[in-house]
Amino acid sequence: MSPLIRHLILISFLLITHPHPTTSDQSFISVLITQNGLDFIKNLLITKTVPKITPSPLSQIDRAITVPVIGNVHVVLSDISIYRFNVGLSQVMPRANGVTISGSEVTCDLSMKWHYSCGSSPFPISVSDSGTASIEVDGMEMVVTLGLDIREGSLKLSTIECNCHIHDISVDLDGGASWLYQGILDAFREEIVSTVEKAITKILKIEISKLESLLQSLPKQIPVDDLASLNVTLVNNPFLSDTSLGFEINGLFIENKTYTRSYGNSLQPPVHCLDPSKMIGMAIDEAVFKSAFALYYNAMFMHWTVDKLPEQSLLNTAGWRFIVPELYRKYPNDNMNLNLSLSEPPAVQISLQKIDAVIYADLIINVLEADNTIPVVCISLVITGTSSVQITGNNLAAHLKMDDFTMSLKWSKIGTLHMFLIQPVVWTIVETVFLPYVNARIGIGFPLPIISGFMLRNAEITTSDSRITVCSDVTYEELFDGIRVYDS
Ligand SMILES: *[C@@H]1O[C@H](CO)[C@@H](O)[C@H](O)[C@H]1NC(C)=O
Numbered sequence: 001m002s003p004l005i006r007h008l009i010l011i012s013f014l015l016i017t018h019p020h021p022t023t024s025d026q027s028f029i030s031v032l033i034t035q036n037g038l039d040f041i042k043n044l045l046i047t048k049t050v051p052k053i054t055p056s057p058l059s060q061i062d063r064a065i066t067v068p069v070i071g072n073v074h075v076v077l078s079d080i081s082i083y084r085f086n087v088g089l090s091q092v093m094p095r096a097n098g099v100t101i102s103g104s105e106v107t108c109d110l111s112m113k114w115h116y117s118c119g120s121s122p123f124p125i126s127v128s129d130s131g132t133a134s135i136e137v138d139g140m141e142m143v144v145t146l147g148l149d150i151r152e153g154s155l156k157l158s159t160i161e162c163n164c165h166i167h168d169i170s171v172d173l174d175g176g177a178s179w180l181y182q183g184i185l186d187a188f189r190e191e192i193v194s195t196v197e198k199a200i201t202k203i204l205k206i207e208i209s210k211l212e213s214l215l216q217s218l219p220k221q222i223p224v225d226d227l228a229s230l231n232v233t234l235v236n237n238p239f240l241s242d243t244s245l246g247f248e249i250n251g252l253f254i255e256n257k258t259y260t261r262s263y264g265n266s267l268q269p270p271v272h273c274l275d276p277s278k279m280i281g282m283a284i285d286e287a288v289f290k291s292a293f294a295l296y297y298n299a300m301f302m303h304w305t306v307d308k309l310p311e312q313s314l315l316n317t318a319g320w321r322f323i324v325p326e327l328y329r330k331y332p333n334d335n336m337n338l339n340l341s342l343s344e345p346p347a348v349q350i351s352l353q354k355i356d357a358v359i360y361a362d363l364i365i366n367v368l369e370a371d372n373t374i375p376v377v378c379i380s381l382v383i384t385g386t387s388s389v390q391i392t393g394n395n396l397a398a399h400l401k402m403d404d405f406t407m408s409l410k411w412s413k414i415g416t417l418h419m420f421l422i423q424p425v426v427w428t429i430v431e432t433v434f435l436p437y438v439n440a441r442i443g444i445g446f447p448l449p450i451i452s453g454f455m456l457r458n459a460e461i462t463t464s465d466s467r468i469t470v471c472s473d474v475t476y477e478e479l480f481d482g483i484r485v486y487d488s
C-alpha cells in the first residue's frame, strides 16, 4: 500500500501558489500537479497497490435453503478469499472538494469451499457433500473521494466517499449437483456480492489510512547540508481545479538551529507551465534564494583564505614589487595570503529569462611575517554576473558567469595604491579562484521538494519576474529507504 500513499503524498507536495484570501501564511515555493501528473500517480498507485490486495478470508456464509424436490438443505460457504484483482479502467479527477479516484471494469476472482447437508423428509437418509468453487466478479466499480486539507503543515485526508459496487458474479462449482449450483446462485448471490463489496471497501479504507499516516510522517524539512534545511511545511489550503492540484510550501531555508526570518513578499499567481503536458510544475520565489544567502552569510560561511594561486608568485611580496612598490619595500620577500569574504549577502534578481547576481566582497591582502598575519590592504569588490540554472538529479543547480566587476580601496597600511595596476591581478584572482569556488558550491544546488523515490525527468526551467518555474515529468523508482518508510 505504500505506493498509494506515496502518490497522494506527491500530490500533496505539488502545489500551486494561489492566493487564499482567508489564510495568509507565506509561501515561497508552489507546486502544481497537472492532470498528467495525477494520472501518473494514480497508475503508480494502482499498479503497486493492487497486487497487494490479498485480504484475509471473508466471513463464512451459512444458511438453510429450500430446494424443490429435495427440501431443506443447510449450505455453508467458507474460506472465501480473493486471489486475483484487476482494474480495467481508472480515472483520477480533482474536484472542488477533493480528489476522486475511480476504477471501473474491475474484475476479481474468489475461491471458496462449499458444504451442504440435508436429512429431513422426504428423504429419510441424511445426505451431505462438499467441494470447492470459484467465483468471478465482473463489472465492479470503485470510487474513492478524498478531501484534502492542510493541518499543522501536513496534508490531511478525509474520506468523503469510499465504496464499491458489483454488477454481476458467476459461480463455477467444482463437483456438486446442478441443483446446488442454482440454489447457491439464487440464495447466496446477494450475500456474496455484499460480502465482497464490504471487504473491498474495508481494504480501500485501510489503504487510505496508511496513506494518511504516511502523509503525516513526511518530513517538514529537507536537509540541504550540515548548516541548512529547506522548510517544506505545507501552508494554506491546497489549490484544486478540475485539471490540477496545487500546494504551497513555506520554502525558505532554515538554519540547522532554530532560525526564522520572514520576507514580506505577497502571494504569487499559480504556477504556469509553457508545456501543459508536464506532470508537475513548481514555482520558486526569489525569497527562497535570499533566505539561503542570508543564512549562509550569517553563519559566517562566506569567507575563504586563499594560499594557492595559479600564479603562485603573487603570494609573495616580490611578485608585487612593480605593482605595489611600497608593499615590497616594507615587507621584502614575505609570503602572503588573501582573505576573501563577502561583505553582505549576495543579491539575486530573477527577471524574464534572466537571473542577475551581485556579490559584494572584501579582499584583504595579508603579509605573513614570521608567525604573524599582517593585514595590509583591503579592497572592496562588487562583482556582477548572470546566472544560469539547471536541474541536476532533483536539485536546482546554478552556474555564475561574471559580467563585470568594480573595485575600490577600503583601507591601506601602505599608503595609496594605483588601482588600475592592481585591477588585472584582482580580476585574475576572481576569475581563477573565487568564481570556480562559488560555482563548485552552487553547481551542486539545493534539493527541490520531491518525495524520495520520485525523479524529475525532462525538466524545463523558465524564469519570470521574481520566480523560477520548473515544469517536469517524474519517474518513480522504489528506494530501499522508501520501502522502509512507507510499508507500515
Ligand atoms: C547541524 O549542525 C551540526 C554541526 O554543524 C551537525 O553536526 C548536525 O549534523 C547538523 N544537523 C543537521 C540536521 O544537519
Ligand SMILES: *[C@@H]1O[C@H](CO)[C@@H](O)[C@H](O)[C@H]1NC(C)=O
Pocket: 025, 026, 231, 232, 233, 234, 235, 250, 254, 258, 259, 260
Ligand atoms: C517552517 O514554515 C512554517 C510555515 O510557514 C512555519 O510555521 C515554521 O515556523 C517554519 N519553521 C522554521 C523552523 O522556520
Ligand SMILES: *[C@@H]1O[C@H](CO)[C@@H](O)[C@H](O)[C@H]1NC(C)=O
Pocket: 303, 305, 339, 340, 341, 362, 364
Ligand atoms: C578575513 O576577514 C574577515 C573580515 O573581513 C575576518 O572576519 C576574518 O577573521 C578574516 N579571516 C582570516 C582567516 O583572516
